[in-house]
């Protein structure tokens with residue numbers, strides 16, 4: 053009987069791993085469909101890609117001075133004081149980071165019982181903890197959600213992503229909300245100059261020292277990519293694609309299940325298949341299904357009965373030490389490996405779509421700047437990205453992937469510096 057159970061379990065696992073496999077032909081189709089979606093989005097035709105203008109080009113490298121950066125992406129808020137020295141050199145002079153949800157449950161600023169005013173007061177308080185009273189600061193604000201911008205310093209939040217629900221922010225100009233909070237906190241010495249997406253910050257930081265950097269991407273709690281779009285005027289502009297919303301993808305029943313019970317079903321399909329917010333939950337759903345034949349440790353299900361209780365971090369670090377039986381350990385490990393590989397393959401397929409869009413048939417050098425815990429911390433993630441890119445792109449050897457560590461925050465300071473430089477040039 054025991055042997056029979058083992059066989060069923062292996063069949064189940066193999067079947068799931070098979071379902072999560074992305075075949076070479078599928079990579080090809082995804083990159084072509086992604087390129088098509090980029091073109092439709094740019095032409096303002098129906099598309100899952102929002103293609104949001106940032107009103108910023110890559111930096112010249114000469115930006116310098118001391119700037120404040122506020123980086124809010126959902127999990128933590130970071131405030132840094134950065135000194136930009138030009139040519140890619142910067143120094144972080146001060147730094148604080150606070151979680152948006154306290155681990156002891158004492159506060160939670162991303163839930164629907166919290167108002168915009170409360171959230172932005174919290175952000176302003178963190179700024180207040182870093183600034184000196186007798187100094188004035190230009191601020192760059194990284195706000196990592198889909199925003200419609202009509203200048204570099206205003207951004208309407210289209211809708212929350214990453215399961216965030218704070219009330220009264222959607223549809224509002226995020227920089228006005230911040231400015232009002234700065235006034236309430238009497239932080240009159242802080243002057244917001246630019247608001248950017250985290251992908252844009254990641255790209256700006258890499259491009260501060262690297263001429264070839266033209267794609268910025270986050271592979272972390274969320275997933276999204278931006279790139280430099282040449283304009284008819286001869287200039288170029290960074291476009292935030294909100295690529296986490298791309299949806300022409302081969303989904304399994306688990307992807308559908310996760311999507312159905314998410315805050316916003318039908319949205320952020322690529323993100324729900326690739327990002328850290330969701331991989332642990334997908335793994336949990338798969339294992340719950342696996343539980344039907346009654347093969348895994350019952351305690352595992354008691355432990356992880358709540359949605360999102362198995363975080364991606366926990367899934368990756370899961371080991372025999374958790375005290376569950378060996379079958380359970382092997383199942384988590386096998387499913388996690390398949391989910392992580394699929395995530396990197398899908399992301400790489402979208403990079404190929406972008407490269408096709410930028411290059412046409414030409415061959416160019418590109419640096420893809422990436423930040424986020426999956427890329428930085430998960431062994432093998434970068435290798436799968438590189439493997440897919442090398443196998444499928446004409447630019448052999450001309451594509452470099454770099455970690456733009458904490459680039460989103462430094463990028464906001466670079467954006468603020470380029471705005472203040474442009475203002476100085478006008479006056």
Ligand code: GLC
Pocket residue numbers: 125195196197198213214249250251270273274275276277294296323
């Ligand atoms: C989500 C947001 C996007 C952000 C990404 C990474 O996809 O919608 O704006 O860039 O997460 O943080």
